[in-house]
Amino acid sequence: MKHSQIRVLIAKPGLDGHDRGAKVIARALRDAGFEVIYTGIRQTPQMIAEAALQEDVDVVGLSILSGAHMTLCPKVVELLHTQGQEDVLVLLGGIIPDDDAAELRAAGVHAVFGPGTSSAEIIAFIQTAVASG
Amino acid sequence: MPKPVPTQKLIDGLLKGDRLALARAISRVEDDAEEAARLVQAVFAHTGKAHLIGITGAPGTGKSTLVSALVESFRARGLSVGVLAVDPTSPFSGGALLGDRVRMTGHSGDAGVFIRSMATRSGAGGLARASADAMLLLDAAGFERILVETVGAGQAEVEIASVADTVVVVEAPGLGDEVQAIKAGLLEIADIFAVNKADRKGAARTVAALEMMLETGSAAAQTILHHGQQMEAGAAASEAEAAGGWAVPVLQTVAVSGGGVGELRDALEGHRAWLGGSGALAAREKKRLDHMLQTLVQAELLARMERALSPDLRRDLVERMQRREIDPYSAVSRIMEGN
Ligand code: B12
Ligand SMILES: Nc1nc2c(ncn2[C@@H]2O[C@H](COP(=O)(O)OP(=O)(O)OP(=O)(O)O)[C@@H](O)[C@H]2O)c(=O)[nH]1
Ligand SMILES: [Mg+2]
Numbered sequence: 001m002k003h004s005q006i007r008v009l010i011a012k013p014g015l016d017g018h019d020r021g022a023k024v025i026a027r028a029l030r031d032a033g034f035e036v037i038y039t040g041i042r043q044t045p046q047m048i049a050e051a052a053l054q055e056d057v058d059v060v061g062l063s064i065l066s067g068a069h070m071t072l073c074p075k076v077v078e079l080l081h082t083q084g085q086e087d088v089l090v091l092l093g094g095i096i097p098d099d100d101a102a103e104l105r106a107a108g109v110h111a112v113f114g115p116g117t118s119s120a121e122i123i124a125f126i127q128t129a130v131a132s133g
Numbered sequence: 134m135p136k137p138v139p140t141q142k143l144i145d146g147l148l149k150g151d152r153l154a155l156a157r158a159i160s161r162v163e164d165d166a167e168e169a170a171r172l173v174q175a176v177f178a179h180t181g182k183a184h185l186i187g188i189t190g191a192p193g194t195g196k197s198t199l200v201s202a203l204v205e206s207f208r209a210r211g212l213s214v215g216v217l218a219v220d221p222t223s224p225f226s227g228g229a230l231l232g233d234r235v236r237m238t239g240h241s242g243d244a245g246v247f248i249r250s251m252a253t254r255s256g257a258g259g260l261a262r263a264s265a266d267a268m269l270l271l272d273a274a275g276f277e278r279i280l281v282e283t284v285g286a287g288q289a290e291v292e293i294a295s296v297a298d299t300v301v302v303v304e305a306p307g308l309g310d311e312v313q314a315i316k317a318g319l320l321e322i323a324d325i326f327a328v329n330k331a332d333r334k335g336a337a338r339t340v341a342a343l344e345m346m347l348e349t350g351s352a353a354a355q356t357i358l359h360h361g362q363q364m365e366a367g368a369a370a371s372e373a374e375a376a377g378g379w380a381v382p383v384l385q386t387v388a389v390s391g392g393g394v395g396e397l398r399d400a401l402e403g404h405r406a407w408l409g410g411s412g413a414l415a416a417r418e419k420k421r422l423d424h425m426l427q428t429l430v431q432a433e434l435l436a437r438m439e440r441a442l443s444p445d446l447r448r449d450l451v452e453r454m455q456r457r458e459i460d461p462y463s464a465v466s467r468i469m470e471g472n
Pocket of ligand 1: 010015016017018019020021022024025060061062063064065066067091092093094095113114115116117118119122
């Protein structure tokens with residue numbers, strides 16, 4: 001494990017105002033013992049990557065329900081890589097069609113979680129993934 | 134698992150202003166006492182240049198929003214700014230929800246700004262154990278102004294006075310009739326009061342209440358000092374009086390629109406100039422370093438004690454206490470004697 005406590009950035013890229021899911025996840029992760037940095041809505045990929053760097057997080061969690069995931073997510077992944085954070089786990093949640101999810105995984109998003117995913121599942125995924133690097 | 138970056142590389146990097154190196158170095162001082170020692174040993178000679186500014190006050194008064202507005206204001210003067218935003222660790226889960234950053238957007242793409250959120254973890258007094266070390270790292274990385282937002286202060290969370298040159302206490306109108314500063318014990322540590330949300334009704338009344346308290350309060354602060362002990366809290370006011378001259382200003386700000394923020398920045402610069410001119414800066418630094426030394430020695434002694442105290446002995450003593458064969462004080466003596 002990189003940190004003694006797992007640090008997670010939860011961000012909402014783009015103009016999407018659906019922030020319920022992001023907040024639910026942020027709280028669930030805090031209750032699981034993670035340190036969660038919440039950046040709020042209307043974040044550009046640049047802002048998200050910059051926050052991920054300054055906060056030295058293990059995980060970047062994006063929440064998108066607006067349908068703009070195909071342009072926003074690869075950009076975040078690309079910026080993380082160019083700034084030397086290839087090892088950061090990138091997760092995506094929200095309304096993501098299966099075909100898109102597959103394509104995004106190929107583009108460097110580690111996992112996609114749709115509506116109804118339990119917090120326990122997400123927590124377990126992060127713990128396993130961060131522990132194994 | 135990727136190999137961790139060697140500490141020396143982080144040191145070299147952060148001294149050159151490499152932001153990723155700085156970010157990783159801050160994580161290490163948070164995570165590991167030995168790494169903290171190594172990093173601070175290497176950078177300490179490069180510190181002491183930044184103006185260390187504490188921003189404290191009751192929850193929701195607008196500290197984060199004000200920090201963000203101040204960052205903008207300092208940037209307009211060409212000054213680089215490092216921010217440390219501290220939020221509480223949940224005592225139940227050990228996790229934390231660090232939300233100050235939500236109010237600090239708008240500095241994206243600016244290499245003169247670095248914002249870091251920090252959970253209190255085991256720290257007390259509204260800061261984290263690693264806050265002081267992280268401030269040193271930001272200082273060494275070349276940031277000229279360092280803003281530290283404490284957790285929303287409740288009761289006497291005045292640790293910030295021991296780590297900052299200048300303390301801004303943020304108030305807001307309508308937090309109840311009583312001004313929050315009285316019960317929080319923040320009156321004594323304020324170098325500047327910012328009555329934020331001055332766009333709301335009641336701001337003038339809050340200002341008046343604070344000004345009145347400051348008049349009667351400066352006498353009270355001296356009494357506290359005369360009775361010794363509460364040094365840290367009374368120190369700011371007493372120094373000011375000794376040096377004959379910092380009248381704590383009460384300013385009105387509207388953080389959301391930037392109203393009054395230029396004046397707050399000027400007051401901060403004014404306080405820094407006053408500190409330098411009056412000799413109080415050196416006095417405060419000395420006090421700060423002494424406090425740092427004390428904290429570190431305490432932590433070290435505690436760590437040694439814990440290493441020395443065998444679990445068997447401890448269990449044995451507790452059981453004997455339970456049987457009333459030994460009292461707690463004598464048990465402590467046994468431990469201190471190492472048998
Ligand atoms: C509530 C809601 C709203 C609320 C939002 C309130 C708020 N502050 O969040 C309001 C009424 C404001 C709203 C407005 C709009 N909405 Co709406 N809304 C919904 C609705 C019904 C539920 C969303 C929700 O809150 N779910 C509950 C949360 C807990 O679930 P969740 O976000 O999916 O999160 C879960 C997972 O996805 C995952 N997850 C989510 N984020 C993350 C992040 C990480 C890191 C991880 C690991 C997991 C994860 O875990 C969560 C728990 O299981 C959905 C339909 C639906 N069934 O999803 C439409 C929906 C999202 N809305 C939609 C639309 C079109 C709109 C509007 C554009 C409507 C309009 N024309 O005005 C506006 C746009 C608002 C804006 N500014 O963006 C569409 C989006 C279509 C699309 N993507 O193509 C949907 C899908 C409805 C539909 N079927 O058409 N909406
Ligand atoms: N009307 C008004 N609202 C403000 C002002 N400054 C901040 N706020 C609002 O007050 C709320 C709290 O602001 P924050 O900056 O998060 O306050 P804080 O003191 O950092 O809060 P904690 O960190 O939780 O203690 C937000 O909704 C802000 O938009 C102001 O000058 N006027
Ligand atoms: Mg805040």
